[in-house]
Amino acid sequence: TAEEFRSTLKSCLASGSRRLIVNYDMAALKQELFGHHSPIGGYCEEHDMALLLDTWPTTPVGWVKVDLLYDAMKTVDKGSGSLRGACLLNIGK
16 A cells, blocks of 8 residues: 555665665656656655655656655556566665
8 A cells, every 4th residue: 555655665764774666657757658666765754755866867856746656656567567566675784
């Protein structure tokens, strides 16, 4: 659910040793017309927004509503037929 994603996002950013990378449909965010991976660099609880540290040259780094990002993540990748989602990385101890 979006609430579970939000909780994971908050705990990941608070930990200092975990990172979150999302796979989302860029079209759902009015960007390009394909899927993309991007690391999450922050969360603003007041506005319920996640900071995408986007690496795609034509897409700026920016804040996106968590519900909108979650909806863009729960789309199906046309190439694999699988749902998109997130990857949680543990770094260090």
